[in-house]
Amino acid sequence: MSVPVLMIPGWQNSGPGHWQSLWESQIRGALRVEMPNWDFPHRENWVDALEDALGSSWRETETPPVLVGHSVGCLAIVHWAASFQRPIAGALLVAPADVERPGCPEPLRNFAPVPRFRLPFPSRVVAADDDAFLSEATARGLAASWGSAFTLVPGGGHLNAASGYGEWPAGEALLQEWLR
Amino acid sequence: MIPFLPPPQIEEAPFASAPRPFPGPGETLRSPDGRWLLVHVAAQQPEGQLKGAHLLLLMDLKGGGTSRLLSYNRHADACFSPDGRHLLVTDWSAADAASVRLYRLEGTPVRASLERWIGPLQRQAKSSSFQVLGWQDSKTFRLQWWGYGGEAEAKSFRKGLEVRLDDGVKEVYPREGEAAR
Numbered sequence: 001m002s003v004p005v006l007m008i009p010g011w012q013n014s015g016p017g018h019w020q021s022l023w024e025s026q027i028r029g030a031l032r033v034e035m036p037n038w039d040f041p042h043r044e045n046w047v048d049a050l051e052d053a054l055g056s057s058w059r060e061t062e063t064p065p066v067l068v069g070h071s072v073g074c075l076a077i078v079h080w081a082a083s084f085q086r087p088i089a090g091a092l093l094v095a096p097a098d099v100e101r102p103g104c105p106e107p108l109r110n111f112a113p114v115p116r117f118r119l120p121f122p123s124r125v126v127a128a129d130d131d132a133f134l135s136e137a138t139a140r141g142l143a144a145s146w147g148s149a150f151t152l153v154p155g156g157g158h159l160n161a162a163s164g165y166g167e168w169p170a171g172e173a174l175l176q177e178w179l180r
Numbered sequence: 181m182i183p184f185l186p187p188p189q190i191e192e193a194p195f196a197s198a199p200r201p202f203p204g205p206g207e208t209l210r211s212p213d214g215r216w217l218l219v220h221v222a223a224q225q226p227e228g229q230l231k232g233a234h235l236l237l238l239m240d241l242k243g244g245g246t247s248r249l250l251s252y253n254r255h256a257d258a259c260f261s262p263d264g265r266h267l268l269v270t271d272w273s274a275a276d277a278a279s280v281r282l283y284r285l286e287g288t289p290v291r292a293s294l295e296r297w298i299g300p301l302q303r304q305a306k307s308s309s310f311q312v313l314g315w316q317d318s319k320t321f322r323l324q325w326w327g328y329g330g331e332a333e334a335k336s337f338r339k340g341l342e343v344r345l346d347d348g349v350k351e352v353y354p355r356e357g358e359a360a361r
Binding site: 010015018022071162 | 204274276309329
């Protein structure tokens, strides 16, 4: 049985050239958590959708999954972890959006405040030093509060397709630590 | 309705030929020749409606008059050409999905087609996005083009393009031998 991999994209979903979409099509056992409204990410609805997806995954596989979040999707994972408990093999948290920053778009503000506590499963934050939506200092602070390992990607932007992260073998290598 | 913009904001509006985000730190941008003023307005939207949340207006400070340039949902980047005769706008529909508009600024702003340059490229891919990187000179600008699905294989790609208004388009990156990230 392969380890289930649940992709949790950010605001307005990840397009076909985004690494999450490409991994989803390439990694056995990978699937996307479908959120109720991609344009208006409502925190409680997204957390409930993630809990439903995790429940389905467990019923089908009885195997702790790996969670792969991008941007606001990372925050859905952390908010979920603050409310629910299930066995999770690991969480790759890529470019978690800083929704507490001035100028954060209105539809995302309901994800603030971001829970800061030690996640009860292994996790890794991956962030860049030039992300318009997350400073390196904030990323390091979030990683520290979540007890996550931290990987800095110099010049990586928001680590999405627009920043050149379509196929992303280096990112997939980080994911593999929980798939072995 | 076009909002009133008090004179001090016009005086303080900065020049820039590199893309400037709207919304962003400033809400106005002046063309290098001083004729045009681009103004961002946050539109009043019913709760739960993303469409048309922002508006870009272009004021003609010399000839008078204001044009409604673009209504958009998320955010936009804009930059005037160094001679102030063209304006490029990137309309970001998602964090990794965007399109570009080119406006010719003469008596009134006119949207110019980019089909000649980017149409053939768009037809090569299943999905394409374009972002303005900036002006090289008054006749030349750079775009980033990224997307998914080429002629023969399902792969993502990202390329830098240089467009000459009086000529064609050429790729400026990736350079040969650049590795995948």
